[in-house]
Amino acid sequence: MTRTRAVLLLGLFAAGLAFAWSALSSVDAQSPVKHRQVLVFIEDRVSFDELMAGADSRRVAHAGGVALMTTQAGSGPGARYSAIGQGSISGARGEPFITRILRAHSVQMCSLMRDSRVGEAIFGPLPSCSTTSLDRAHDGVVVVDLSSVTSTAALRRDYADTAAQLMQGNVDVPPGDRRVRALVIAPSTSPEMDAIGDKVTPLLMVDGPRPIRPGPAGSLTSDTTREDGVVANVDVAPTILDFFDIPVPKEMTGHPIRQDDPTDVRHLHQLHLDQRRIRLPIQLGEVAFVAALGIVGIAALILLAVQGRVPGGFGREVRFLALYGAALPIPLMAGGLLPRLTYPVVVPFLVLSVAALAEVAVAARWPGAMGPFRFVGAVGLAFVVVDSLFGWRGARIPLIGGTMFDGVRFYGLPNAFIALLLASALFVAVGLEPFAGFLLLLGTGLFAGFPQLGANVGAAATLFVAAGLWWTLRTRPRFGPREVAFVAGTFALGLAAVLLANRYLPGAPTHITGFVERTGGAGGVWETLRGRLAVGFGQIGHVPAAAIPVIGLLVVLFLVAVRPEPFRAGLEIAGDPWPAALVVLTVAGVAAFFLNDTGVAAAGPVFLYAMTALTFPTLLVERRT
Known part of the structure; x- marks a missing residue:
């Protein structure tokens, strides 16, 4: 294990424990959900095969689901990233739409591993999670940008499994008053993917608390695609809003991602x-x-x-x-x-x-x-x-x-x-x-x-x-x-x-x-x-x-x-x-x-x-x- 990965695991594990402690400190079997957190792992340029090569990723896919995400976007640099944050391919400039809406609804946001600029291109500048408290009185979104440490195929596979382990640590917990949604997204393709014409990236999603066990992978879909195992990049922002029960504005062309009937996503990719x-x-x-x-x-x-x-x-x-x-x-x-x-x-x-x-x-x-x-x-x-x-x-x-x-x-x-x-x-x-x-x-x-x-x-x-x-x-x-x-x-x-x-x-x-x-x-x-x-x-x-x-x-x-x-x-x-x-x-x-x-x-x-x-x-x- 590299030193960077060890530091990342330690930091994220501590953050996960903080979330879990916050939830478990007020467990009440009869109490409704009091707060929700979304974990967004950004693993830019990871392929479907690289993500699903790890056993932990496959377990998370069984508990939740996996899909191929289309990366079609408008023209200009960073269009694939802005399409995720805006929820559309309109090419709108300024602060990402998703960030504006979450702030208007008092949903806190923070970022880990901010060396990469990919997370900022999607969500805009976010405060560090080390200086932002996400307690049980607030809904929150944690953006974990792994793009700066996944420059090779081997590292991408390594960190894909790391992200899956962290997802399990935050999802496979006893029921309480906290709900969590964890996603792995890959906004763009790698040179190796481009060389073979692979234009779709993986998206992994699971909601919790729920147990994580081995089994066949589930699939995801949305009303944007109406196809089991396929979602669009413009669906990510509506998916986050939907988890917080925030209405999706008509300016967003995407729709919330949901679990659907199991399908052979690997065959679709082939x-x-x-x-x-x-x-x-x-x-x-x-x-x-x-x-x-x-x-x-x-x-x-x-x-x-x-x-x-x-x-x-x-x-x-x-x-x-x-x-x-x-x-x-x-x-x-x-x-x-x-x-x-x-x-x-x-x-x-x-x-x-x-x-x-x-x-x-x-x-x-x-x-x-x-x-x-x-x-x-x-x-x-x-x-x-x-x-x-x-x-x-x-x-x-x-x-x-x-x-x-x-x-x-x-x-x-x-x-x-x-x-x-x-x-x-x-x-x-x-x-x-x-x-x-x-x-x-x-x-x-x-x-x-x-x-x-x-x-x-x-x-x-x-x-x-x-x-x-x-x-x-x-x-x-x-x-x-x-x-x-x-x-x-x-x-x-x-x-x-x-x-x-x-x-x-x-x-x-x-x-x-x-x-x-x-x-x-x-x-x-x-x-x-x-x-x-x-x-x-x-x-x-x-x-x-x-x-x-x-x-x-x-x-x-x-x-x-x-x-x-x-x-x-x-x-x-x-x-x-x-x-x-x-x-x-x-x-x-x-x-x-x-x-x-x-x-x-x-x-x-x-x-x-x-x-x-x-x-x-x-x-x-x-x-x-």
């Missing part, structure tokens, strides 16, 4: 590491496939325009490639259900599932030239609905990226799959009467935005635009001011229904609930929408390549509107509703770019659908001639 390992190659493979599809498709269309036909069976193969492209997003989402995310599992799954889905779509022989696309749309819509009913299991770790471990979206419909829901609903609506198709798109928009379902306001808004536009194009001979007003009204009424549902329906609050509460009325909602539009234009200004999906969608819209040959003949083969579906798809795709905070992720896949949905019927011209 899935995270698997996904980070294959993420970039898989994404590059997806981009290469889409690029190859575009190149081959353009070549086939040029040959068709110049020669009036495509040589041999080339046209048939390109049509199948287009169908493969339309089928691709479904396995990308379903891949989140795989037991492991390794190359031997993921690559065969993607190749075989895309090919099988396309082959079955053709073999199903749905009526009409675009029957295969309608079949793919029905499968896609059904899969999204079923996945939502089982808690969005596939969408939480999709192969396309943007997993729950990234800390952006933990539940509901991810922005990357707005296109899947939009295109699937449109392809199904093609086979319905105009009013039935309108109701389908409207209902899909409500599904996308309602709590406990999609919980995605940007997706809902996109689908409301599509619903209004679909009805006008299917039922009106021209598109004028009245039609524009109808589309705008559908958008406004649908969006209002989604916002009200998230605000007032029972159940766990969603991020849309917080959005409605913080915006403060219709004016605030409008300002937020304006802000999203500004983000969309800002994406193009800062990264001009972000405009490629929007430009591609506008090109498809132009081709559908002008209908030069051979596209005119292809759209005639597709049938009357198909051009309207392409117009709705492209316009809604452009709207998705500006209505969502990650516009490229929302609009990019829409372009894939639009490109394949235009190419497929055009190449049927070659078969007819």
